[in-house]
Amino acid sequence: MLEMQGIYKTYLPGTVNETRLFCNLFLKVPKGQFVSVVGSNGSGKTSLLNIICGQTRPDSGWVMLYGQDISKEKEHRRYARVGRVYQNPAMGTCGGMTLLENISLADNKGHGYGLTPGTVKARIPYYKSLLARLHLGLEDKLYMRAEALSGGQRQAMALLMATMTPISFLILDEHTAALDPKTAEVIMKLTNELVREKQLATLMVTHNLRHAAAYGDRLLMFDAGKIVQDIQGGEKAALKAEDVFALFTRLGAGYGG
Amino acid sequence: MNMVIGVLEQGFIYALLAMGVLITYRILDFPDLTVDSSFPLGAAISAVLTLNGTPPALTLPIALLAGGAAGLITGLIHVKCGVRDLLSGIITMTALYSVNLRVAGRANLPIYAGDTLFLNEWTRGFPPWLAPYSKLIIILFIVALVKIILDLFLKTKAGYLLRAVGDNPSVVAALNKDGGYVKIQGLMIANAFCALAGAVMCQHQRFFDISMGTGTLVTGLASVIIGLNMFSKLPRLKNTLAVIAGSILYKACVSAALSLGLAPTDLRLITAALFLVILILGKTRVRKVKPHA
Numbered sequence: 292m293l294e295m296q297g298i299y300k301t302y303l304p305g306t307v308n309e310t311r312l313f314c315n316l317f318l319k320v321p322k323g324q325f326v327s328v329v330g331s332n333g334s335g336k337t338s339l340l341n342i343i344c345g346q347t348r349p350d351s352g353w354v355m356l357y358g359q360d361i362s363k364e365k366e367h368r369r370y371a372r373v374g375r376v377y378q379n380p381a382m383g384t385c386g387g388m389t390l391l392e393n394i395s396l397a398d399n400k401g402h403g404y405g406l407t408p409g410t411v412k413a414r415i416p417y418y419k420s421l422l423a424r425l426h427l428g429l430e431d432k433l434y435m436r437a438e439a440l441s442g443g444q445r446q447a448m449a450l451l452m453a454t455m456t457p458i459s460f461l462i463l464d465e466h467t468a469a470l471d472p473k474t475a476e477v478i479m480k481l482t483n484e485l486v487r488e489k490q491l492a493t494l495m496v497t498h499n500l501r502h503a504a505a506y507g508d509r510l511l512m513f514d515a516g517k518i519v520q521d522i523q524g525g526e527k528a529a530l531k532a533e534d535v536f537a538l539f540t541r542l543g544a545g546y547g548g
Numbered sequence: 549m550n551m552v553i554g555v556l557e558q559g560f561i562y563a564l565l566a567m568g569v570l571i572t573y574r575i576l577d578f579p580d581l582t583v584d585s586s587f588p589l590g591a592a593i594s595a596v597l598t599l600n601g602t603p604p605a606l607t608l609p610i611a612l613l614a615g616g617a618a619g620l621i622t623g624l625i626h627v628k629c630g631v632r633d634l635l636s637g638i639i640t641m642t643a644l645y646s647v648n649l650r651v652a653g654r655a656n657l658p659i660y661a662g663d664t665l666f667l668n669e670w671t672r673g674f675p676p677w678l679a680p681y682s683k684l685i686i687i688l689f690i691v692a693l694v695k696i697i698l699d700l701f702l703k704t705k706a707g708y709l710l711r712a713v714g715d716n717p718s719v720v721a722a723l724n725k726d727g728g729y730v731k732i733q734g735l736m737i738a739n740a741f742c743a744l745a746g747a748v749m750c751q752h753q754r755f756f757d758i759s760m761g762t763g764t765l766v767t768g769l770a771s772v773i774i775g776l777n778m779f780s781k782l783p784r785l786k787n788t789l790a791v792i793a794g795s796i797l798y799k800a801c802v803s804a805a806l807s808l809g810l811a812p813t814d815l816r817l818i819t820a821a822l823f824l825v826i827l828i829l830g831k832t833r834v835r836k837v838k839p840h841a
Contacts, residue, residue: 365726367720367725367726370721370722370724371724382718383722384716385712386715386716393719395708397723400724404705405705405706407705409704409707409708410703
């Protein structure tokens with residue numbers, strides 16, 4: 292599924308601020324696996340996601356999706372099979388467009404954006420049913436602009452749009468970090484439902500150790516560009532938030548929780 | 549009465565330009581200075597072709613295509629060469645100044661002699677009571693056509709994508725689409741409209757002048773900002789109609805200032821001063837996605 296081999300990345304090479312982040316990083320995520328990624332700031336979590344999505348070029352190494360090398364592909368090409376939800380809820384939707392327009396755009400992903408009507412009227416009941424599943428009352432707000440939504444509603448929309456069309460890999464970049472605790476729970480539950488239902492291989496970067504422990508089949512802990520913990524299977528299932536926290540403190544990462 | 553008709557004629561011609569600026573400024577969030585040269589480009593082409601015996605109406609689609617090419621150049625400079633948006637427009641604008649002189653052959657090219665879009669066999673056949681409005685009717689027809697086409701386009705999938713790329717480029721990337729191409733498309737459409745406005749203007753005033761492009765962007769922006777601020781609150785009013793109304797209102801303001809005793813040479817000063825007033829009164833809201841934290 293996703294395979295990263297021999298990834299090297301050094302920021303600001305040749306300067307006093309030179310930071311060597313990844314040194315021969317290797318990561319393999321099999322089909323349908325839900326992976327939580329934790330680590331302190333600067334440990335390389337976001338760089339990892341950016342390398343997968345093509346926003347950051349590694350100095351060397353390969354990124355393979357389905358056994359196909361995508362290291363040279365441009366960012367937008369990679370999103371053909373990858374969905375991404377950002378920390379900032381505003382990143383996943385167009386604020387000035389209505390929910391219906393946003394969802395119509397997402398529904399058409401993978402097809403041409405030509406001169407046919409932007410919204411297919413016959414699809415509206417289907418969109419409503421999708422929105423109703425979010426339990427946020429969005430199905431009655433089809434003609435509202437996305438910018439008028441709350442952070443949680445907008446993130447739910449972003450999640451829906453990212454997973455609407457068939458993708459095989461989902462990237463969640465601290466997607467609950469900007470939400471209040473209650474909304475974060477709602478979005479996290481929703482995420483889990485979607486990931487399981489569509490059997491998406493998922494990389495979820497999070498600062499919420501409880502989420503990292505409670506959700507997913509596997510937990511990766513990053514420290515200074517290295518994977519220092521890789522817990523899966525029964526061990527992961529038995530993992531509690533306190534255990535993750537203990538691992539963190541042992542790193543001396545000084546994690547605030 | 550003549551003054552009102554004059555304002556309406558001018559206002560509707562500049563409304564074509566305003567619809568172009570609506571695309572770049574409002575939809576794409578791209579400060580496109582190319583319009584200062586694509587407007588006279590359309591005029592130059594229309595003037596030269598008319599003198600060469602091309603039917604005046606046929607010069608309009610040709611001007612439209614030329615404007616699209618101007619937008620394409622700005623788009624390529626910005627997207628492919630990675631030059632900043634404002635500078636890309638300035639480069640094309642500067643280069644086109646010479647191109648416009650080449651096209652027209654000189655800085656001022658009158659077309660008084662022959663028929664024009666507004667003065668031909670067909671318009672001479674208008675009954676006397678309708679004759680004073682003949683220009684206005686023709687302009688209105690063109691504006692309505694462009695408005696309807698633009699409205700329809702913005703409702704298509706391509707139109708949705710165009711709106712999305714100005715609103716939030718990361719959504720377009722997530723849709724597996726190259727936002728750069730969409731931007732280029734938008735710039736082409738916008739400059740095509742501007743060149744069309746220039747061509748119609750040239751037919752209306754019956755001459756091309758190299759300096760007629762100066763301040764085009766300011767006029768277009770003023771129309772868009774007045775239109776959106778004053779009329780977009782009205783329910784169910786499309787942005788295209790709002791900027792057409794804005795264009796007419798703006799031309800009326802300029803015309804009023806002139807009739808208050810200011811000299812025609814003060815025109816650009818009035819244009820700029822009015823624009824400043826509009827900006828201050830309007831305090832245009834900036835809507836942009838905050839960069840990823």
